Amino acid sequence: MAEDTEIPDVGRIDSKLLLSTLREIRRDLRKTKELLVVLTKYAAEVEKRLARRVDDVKDNLEIMIKSELMGRLTNFETRIDQKIEVLAP
Numbered sequence: 001m002a003e004d005t006e007i008p009d010v011g012r013i014d015s016k017l018l019l020s021t022l023r024e025i026r027r028d029l030r031k032t033k034e035l036l037v038v039l040t041k042y043a044a045e046v047e048k049r050l051a052r053r054v055d056d057v058k059d060n061l062e063i064m065i066k067s068e069l070m071g072r073l074t075n076f077e078t079r080i081d082q083k084i085e086v087l088a089p
Helices: 015-087
Strands: none
16 A cells, blocks of 8 residues: 655745845846946046046157257258368358
């Protein structure tokens, strides 16, 4: 004779535990979204600052190079003028 044994329902899920877990997951997702928004804004600000600094450096380099070239050209012209004066008094 077979004994009547009750087999526990493996498919049965504790709904309170499930709801609690889902709430935690949603809370974590919400926090993750908030952090992502903050990080995105921060990255945009950093990008703007970096672009400004690059522009400033570019402008400064352009001025420095032009000044150096003008100085050398002026020096060269002065030396040529001095040589011409020596050769043709």
